[in-house]
Amino acid sequence: xxxxxxxxxxxxxxxxxxxxxxxxxxxxxxxxxxxxxxxxxxxxxxxxxxxxxxxxxxxxxxxxxxxxxxxxxxxxxxxxxxxxxxxxxxxxxxxxxxxxxxxxxxxxxxxxxxxxxxxxxxxxxxxxxxxxxxxxxxxxxxxxxxxxxxxxxxxxxxxxxxxxxxxxxxxxxxxxxxxxxxxxxxxxxxxxxxxxxxxxxxxxxxxxxxxxxxxxxxxxxxxxxxxxxxxxxxxxxxxxxxxxxxxxxxxxxxxxxxxxxxxxxxxxxxxxxxxxxxxxxxxxxxxxxxxxxxxxxxxxxxxxxxxxxxxxxxxxxxxxxxxxxxxxxxxxxxxxxxxxxxxxxxxxxxxxxxxxxxxxxxxxxxxxxxxxxxxxxxxxxxxxxxxxxxxxxxxxxxxxxxxxxxxxxxxxxxxxxxxxxxxxxxxxxxxxxxxxxxxxxxxxxxxxxxxxxxxxxxxxxxxxxxxxxxxxxxxxxxxxxxxxxxxxxxxxxxxxxxxxxxxxxxxxxxxxxxxxxxxxxxxxxxxxxxxxxxxxxxxxxxxxxxxxxxxxxxxxxxxxxxxxxxxxxxxxxxxxxxxxxxxxxxxxxxxxx
Amino acid sequence: xxxxxxxxxxxxxxxxxxxxxxxxxxxxxxxxxxxxxxxxxxxxxxxxxxxxxxxxxxxxxxxxxxxxxxxxxxxxxxxxxxxxxxxxxxxxxxxxxxxxxxxxxxxxxxxxxxxxxxxxxxxxxxxxxxxxxxxxxxxxxxxxxxxxxxx
Numbered sequence: 001x002x003x004x005x006x007x008x009x010x011x012x013x014x015x016x017x018x019x020x021x022x023x024x025x026x027x028x029x030x031x032x033x034x035x036x037x038x039x040x041x042x043x044x045x046x047x048x049x050x051x052x053x054x055x056x057x058x059x060x061x062x063x064x065x066x067x068x069x070x071x072x073x074x075x076x077x078x079x080x081x082x083x084x085x086x087x088x089x090x091x092x093x094x095x096x097x098x099x100x101x102x103x104x105x106x107x108x109x110x111x112x113x114x115x116x117x118x119x120x121x122x123x124x125x126x127x128x129x130x131x132x133x134x135x136x137x138x139x140x141x142x143x144x145x146x147x148x149x150x151x152x153x154x155x156x157x158x159x160x161x162x163x164x165x166x167x168x169x170x171x172x173x174x175x176x177x178x179x180x181x182x183x184x185x186x187x188x189x190x191x192x193x194x195x196x197x198x199x200x201x202x203x204x205x206x207x208x209x210x211x212x213x214x215x216x217x218x219x220x221x222x223x224x225x226x227x228x229x230x231x232x233x234x235x236x237x238x239x240x241x242x243x244x245x246x247x248x249x250x251x252x253x254x255x256x257x258x259x260x261x262x263x264x265x266x267x268x269x270x271x272x273x274x275x276x277x278x279x280x281x282x283x284x285x286x287x288x289x290x291x292x293x294x295x296x297x298x299x300x301x302x303x304x305x306x307x308x309x310x311x312x313x314x315x316x317x318x319x320x321x322x323x324x325x326x327x328x329x330x331x332x333x334x335x336x337x338x339x340x341x342x343x344x345x346x347x348x349x350x351x352x353x354x355x356x357x358x359x360x361x362x363x364x365x366x367x368x369x370x371x372x373x374x375x376x377x378x379x380x381x382x383x384x385x386x387x388x389x390x391x392x393x394x395x396x397x398x399x400x401x402x403x404x405x406x407x408x409x410x411x412x413x414x415x416x417x418x419x420x421x422x423x424x425x426x427x428x429x430x431x432x433x434x435x436x437x438x439x440x441x442x443x444x445x446x447x448x449x450x451x452x453x454x455x456x457x458x459x460x461x462x463x464x465x466x467x468x469x470x471x472x473x474x475x476x477x478x479x480x481x482x483x484x485x486x487x488x489x490x491x492x493x494x495x496x497x498x499x500x501x502x503x504x505x506x507x508x509x510x511x512x513x514x515x516x517x518x519x520x521x522x523x524x525x526x527x528x529x530x531x532x533x534x535x536x537x538x539x540x541x542x543x544x545x546x547x548x549x550x551x552x553x554x555x556x557x558x559x560x561x562x563x564x565x566x567x568x569x570x571x572x573x574x575x576x577x578x579x580x581x582x583x584x585x586x587x588x589x590x591x592x593x
Numbered sequence: 594x595x596x597x598x599x600x601x602x603x604x605x606x607x608x609x610x611x612x613x614x615x616x617x618x619x620x621x622x623x624x625x626x627x628x629x630x631x632x633x634x635x636x637x638x639x640x641x642x643x644x645x646x647x648x649x650x651x652x653x654x655x656x657x658x659x660x661x662x663x664x665x666x667x668x669x670x671x672x673x674x675x676x677x678x679x680x681x682x683x684x685x686x687x688x689x690x691x692x693x694x695x696x697x698x699x700x701x702x703x704x705x706x707x708x709x710x711x712x713x714x715x716x717x718x719x720x721x722x723x724x725x726x727x728x729x730x731x732x733x734x735x736x737x738x739x740x741x742x743x744x
Contacts, residue, residue: 160640160642160643166640166641166642166643167642168642169642169643169645169646170646170650171645171646171649171650172649172650173649173650181642182630182640182641182642182644182645183627183630183641183645183656190642191640191642580634580640580641581627581631581641
């Protein structure tokens with residue numbers, strides 16, 4: 001039971017719960033306190049000092065982000081003294097920041113830029129003292145640029161406390177302090193799983209994706225290349241917000257039109273291979289259930305989760321579905337099935353994926369994902385990178401006429417589209433697994449128990465002929481760790497898992513909250529995008545993966561049946577055990593498929 | 594060796610800095626190696642990045658091999674006023690190294706430190722466990738020579 005207290009903010013009385021901080025209380029009532037390092041999704045780091053307020057009776061100003069409210073507290077949020085304090089602080093932060101706003105990826109989204117602009121800061125008030133520090137280019141996914149870092153510490157919080165990945169840390173102190181990896185080895189030589197949540201919460205452009213925009217333009221403008229593009233489920237609900245459309249507007253057909261206008265030769269859809277994943281993974285699940293397997297089956301779509309598992313839970317690698325992610329299934333099919341059907345030399349095909357994800361860049365470069373004889377997926381662009389391309393091409397996205405995708409690998413069911421939200425893969429799998437086990441159709445296909453933003457969701461679904469199917473859904477790697485610890489302990493004690501089937505997505509909220517999503521990607525906007533996917537699901541004529549006519553066609557024409565030898569060769573993969581120190585491969589964790 | 598040192602302490606994270614100190618003292622080159630961090634990480638169930646953060650926060654720890662004798666010259670204001678800058682320049686000339694570097698023969702590492710608590714004898718430096726006060730350029734030369742002579 002939380003009691004309320006009365007506080008006075010700028011002379012007015014408010015009633016707020018006693019466990020709030022001053023900044024939370026002010027936000028609740030729409031009173032703005034300037035801030036830089038504070039983010040409402042994360043515990044405060046109290047590093048920047050910009051949110052200082054005056055408290056009656058306190059000798060010096062206090063940070064609103066980490067000072068709890070108290071009965072009778074009298075807070076002043078603006079005064080001559082506070083303005084002067086804040087100005088000095090922002091001037092000092094700017095003086096130790098590489099100010100290259102025009103070309104920075106965070107331009108117009110940068111919280112430091114906005115704050116300095118709002119406060120009318122003179123950028124030359126103090127001399128710039130940024131020292132030459134090496135930009136960390138080691139990772140395929142994430143660039144760490146210490147010259148733009150303002151040491152707010154959000155990335156450390158999200159990496160260590162939310163995701164429990166333990167890659168980023170503070171080193172040294174004072175002017176020499178730097179946010180880095182253990183021994184400064186670099187992101188690629190750390191336990192970093194490339195989830196990119198650090199890039200989402202970085203207030204500046206210090207942590208950002210490694211851009212492949214130029215490579216993709218080069219391919220598009222090369223007349224010898226045939227460039228095929230796929231877009232992940234969550235992309236269609238994340239593009240509109242940048243162009244003034246309401247958050248969570250479904251813009252699939254505008255997206256196809258924009259991609260065609262940019263110049264992609266073939267515009268397909270990852271949602272198609274999401275449906276295909278359900279056929280492969282669902283069949284794998286049902287086969288395991290029929291065989292009485294005591295170990296759980298865990299989803300494998302999320303590359304951040306897969307590397308996390310290889311690093312921290314390689315002993316449970318055999319529990320992870322061997323099915324490749326929808327992106328990688330699309331990649332391999334684009335250079336086999338698609339190439340054959342359209343009579344195109346696969347060497348000339350450039351397969352591009354638009355993903356909400358930074359970890360997909362790493363996944364695309366996994367040496368084992370070359371079953372087409374080529375690198376299956378050539379380039380991965382994040383949602384942010386696609387937005388930049390749309391703007392570079394001068395496309396009026398909000399008003400562009402809607403178009404259909406090209407046929408063959410683009411039709412999708414509602415089950416495919418909800419892959420982009422936490423719980424979606426589970427729900428999609430249940431819709432089809434039910435039919436695979438019973439031969440009948442599941443009537444009530446809205447499985448609400450696995451929807452929503454609770455960190456770990458559990459449900460029991462009765463399947464006639466099998467019994468109770470126990471499932472769990474975790475999103476955010478901190479929650480994944482809790483689930484995996486329970487699985488590991490339960491297997492050790494009783495030889496049996498608490499759940500038959502587990503869905504794990506690395507990012508809080510699932511792909512709608514991915515590390516490559518547009519700036520301003522907070523929990524509230526993730527939830528809105530997730531809802532939009534469920535709304536789209538309801539509006540689609542086909543809502544189960546096994547009813548997708550293009551999926552049925554590819555099995556008839558090419559793959560045979562789910563888990564057939566060819567399906568296994570192209571659509572399944574194997575996993576490795578990785579070093580906790582530097583992420584390098586130590587040994588095989590599962591047999592090569 | 595690392596496991597042996599670790600096992601003297603309970604595996605709780607408040608013992609981290611004691612374990613790191615003992616490992617560094619046992620190491621002839623006065624530093625904490627990556628292998629040592631891995632062993633401590635294993636023992637305390639603390640991620641390596643966390644240990645790295647702690648050991649770089651405290652200037653007493655080093656992540657790179659150092660000389661047999663570690664010179665720590667005080668750079669706090671009282672010593673500065675009494676001429677520590679001249680002492681630093683002299684040490685640089687005698688040893689042929691900059692701050693943070695180790696002499697080629699592996700004998701000396703030159704470092705700066707905060708107040709050693711004997712401001713009455715400023716300027717002050719420590720060489721390993723011994724404190725030397727009331728330094729002058731001549732005295733510094735004698736001290737270094739005598740340590741070299743002892744070898």
